Amino acid sequence: MGKLVRSVLRGARSSNGSCLPDTFYLGRSRRGAIIPKLKTSGKRLRSKLKRVGEWARRVRHVLPLKQIWRVFGAKLRGHIQYYGVSFNGKAVNEFVYQATRILFGHLNRRSQRKSFNWEKFNRFRQAYPLPPVKLHHALY
Secondary structure (H helix, E strand, O other): OHHHHHHHHHHHOOOOOOOOOOEEEEEEOOOOOEEEEEEOOHHHHHHHHHHHHHHHHHHOOOOOHHHHHHHHHHHHHHHHHHHOEOOOHHHHHHHHHHHHHHHHHHHOOOOOOOOOOHHHHHHHHHHOOOOOOOOOEOOO
């Protein structure tokens, strides 16, 4: 089993736009067996968060709030579906949390007056929920 795991890791360790999150590592299953696991590369996560900020900066004055929220939900849904693989839930949750914080900050810069505080923003999120984070691709 050791040779098989090492060969899988060697062959799948490409960071040139493969279909899976970048980083493979060895971890333990619930039963204690050593298995290869996946997680999103930190570099890729930071890059995508930066792109969310750039998008929010571009659209905050152009689109109405509900349309911004609809497009933001679609962007999150795509991220969750692409990166929602086994053992990657922590990174997907972190992305959704940080992207939501980034959008909150940009929505508050639309005028001299704050559009939201956290309480009002959370009420808005409950009224218009974002897609749930869930596993879309069970690899093991």
